[in-house]
Amino acid sequence: xxxxxxxxxxxxxxxxxxxxxxxxxxxxxxxxxxxxxxxxxxxxxxxxxxxxxxxxxxxxxxxxxxxxxxxxxxxxxxxxxxxxxxxxxxxxxxxxxxxxxxxxxxxxxxxxxxxxxxxxxxxxxxxxxxxxxxxxxxxxxxxxxxxxxxxxxxxxxxxxxxxxxxxxxxxxxxxxxxxxxxxxxxxxxxxxxxxxxxxxxxxxxxxxxxxxxxxxxxxxxxxxxxxxxxxxxxxxxxxxxxxxxxxxxxxxxxxxxxxxxxxxxxxxxxxxxxxxxxxxxxxxxxxxxxxxxxxxxxxxxxxxxxxxxxxxxxxxxxxxxxx
Numbered sequence: 001x002x003x004x005x006x007x008x009x010x011x012x013x014x015x016x017x018x019x020x021x022x023x024x025x026x027x028x029x030x031x032x033x034x035x036x037x038x039x040x041x042x043x044x045x046x047x048x049x050x051x052x053x054x055x056x057x058x059x060x061x062x063x064x065x066x067x068x069x070x071x072x073x074x075x076x077x078x079x080x081x082x083x084x085x086x087x088x089x090x091x092x093x094x095x096x097x098x099x100x101x102x103x104x105x106x107x108x109x110x111x112x113x114x115x116x117x118x119x120x121x122x123x124x125x126x127x128x129x130x131x132x133x134x135x136x137x138x139x140x141x142x143x144x145x146x147x148x149x150x151x152x153x154x155x156x157x158x159x160x161x162x163x164x165x166x167x168x169x170x171x172x173x174x175x176x177x178x179x180x181x182x183x184x185x186x187x188x189x190x191x192x193x194x195x196x197x198x199x200x201x202x203x204x205x206x207x208x209x210x211x212x213x214x215x216x217x218x219x220x221x222x223x224x225x226x227x228x229x230x231x232x233x234x235x236x237x238x239x240x241x242x243x244x245x246x247x248x249x250x251x252x253x254x255x256x257x258x259x260x261x262x263x264x265x266x267x268x269x270x271x272x273x274x275x276x277x278x279x280x281x282x283x284x285x286x287x288x289x290x291x292x293x294x295x296x297x298x299x300x301x302x303x304x305x306x307x308x309x310x311x312x313x314x315x316x317x318x319x320x321x322x323x
Contacts, residue, residue, distance in 0.1 A: 141277045145228065148274050152229055190232055193239035193310035197232040201304035202275045204266035207295035211250035211262075217292070218253070218264060219246045221285045225268050228278035232269040232306040236260045239308040272300040 163180055189195030204221065206213065222240055225233060233240040238255045247254045254260065268275055276298050279285045289296045 135282075138282050142281060145274055145277055148271070149227075149229065191241070192312070193232075193241040193308075194312045196305070196307045196309065197269055198303060198305045199231070199269045200272055200302050201230075201267070201269040201300075202272050203299045203301060203304065204268065204279065205295075205297050205299075206262070206264040206266070206289060208250070208262035208264070209295075210293045212292040213253070213262065213264075213289065213294050214249045215246035215253060217285075217288060218255075220288070221266065221279070222246075224278050224285050225266070225270070225275060228270065228274045230268045230270040230275060234267040234306045234308045236265055237308055239306070239310050241310060267304050267306050269304050269306055276300060 167176055167180070186195060190197045204225075206218070206221075218235070222233060222244075235255055238244075238258050238260060240255065244256050247257075251261070252259070253262075253264075279296070279298055286296045286298070
């Protein structure tokens with residue numbers, strides 16, 4: 001009879017060939033597969049299963065961090081189709097090639113004519129810009145000069161009418177006619193430069209250190225003096241008359257073919273109160289010469305002597321028509 005001995009490691013009884021943890025049968029000789037772990041989704045909130053209630057548990061509610069909040073996704077903008085034209089292309093296609101109609105051509109032509117007319121008007125108006133920008137004193141002086149010219153013409157008219165009345169009323173008309181003829185010859189001799197003359201007037205001295213004075217500048221001075229009532233003019237040693245001409249410039253300045261050099265001294269007989277303002281008007285002779293780095297000085301004098309003479313020329317074809 002055999003004794004039942006207990007296993008010290010298993011006091012309950014003899015070893016069982018089958019494992020108590022697997023009652024279905026013995027273990028398979030193959031390696032047991034590791035069961036997959038199923039993760040349950042975490043649900044936050046009071047209604048989540050297994051979450052401690054706020055009033056019953058003293059456990060603190062986990063704080064929500066900024067890192068846990070997902071960032072908002074940027075809106076996705078769909079790119080335009082490749083075949084759709086852009087704004088610049090549409091604008092360029094609308095402008096070029098230009099679609100010109102007959103009405104547009106007529107309007108363009110009218111605008112061109114209008115612009116041309118405005119340009120011509122502006123250019124014609126700018127010619128009097130010197131007088132537009134003149135001071136009130138200069139304008140008054142110019143008006144006085146015009147009044148003086150008118151007065152001189154009225155005096156000349158009165159003198160001629162007086163001569164006519166003397167010829168008609170004189171008992172000795174032949175003697176009176178002879179006196180008037182001699183007086184007229186003297187006056188014409190002064191104008192022609194064949195007779196010396198003296199009287200009140202001015203002296204205009206033009207310095208030209210840089211040689212910039214042109215012949216047309218001297219001619220402009222002569223014309224201004226004649227318009228102001230100059231009766232006799234002499235430049236250096238040359239008598240200036242109605243048919244005088246100016247050529248050259250700088251060191252080769254000539255008057256009637258005679259060479260003259262700077263400084264150019266104008267001796268002018270006439271009314272000084274009319275001659276001097278005529279040279280100093282805005283945009284006149286003095287300002288024009290000063291712009292060319294030349295100097296111009298005007299001096300009044302009670303006695304000016306013009307003694308340069310021109311030879312009298314006998315006309316070749318013209319004859320007197322009086323019998």
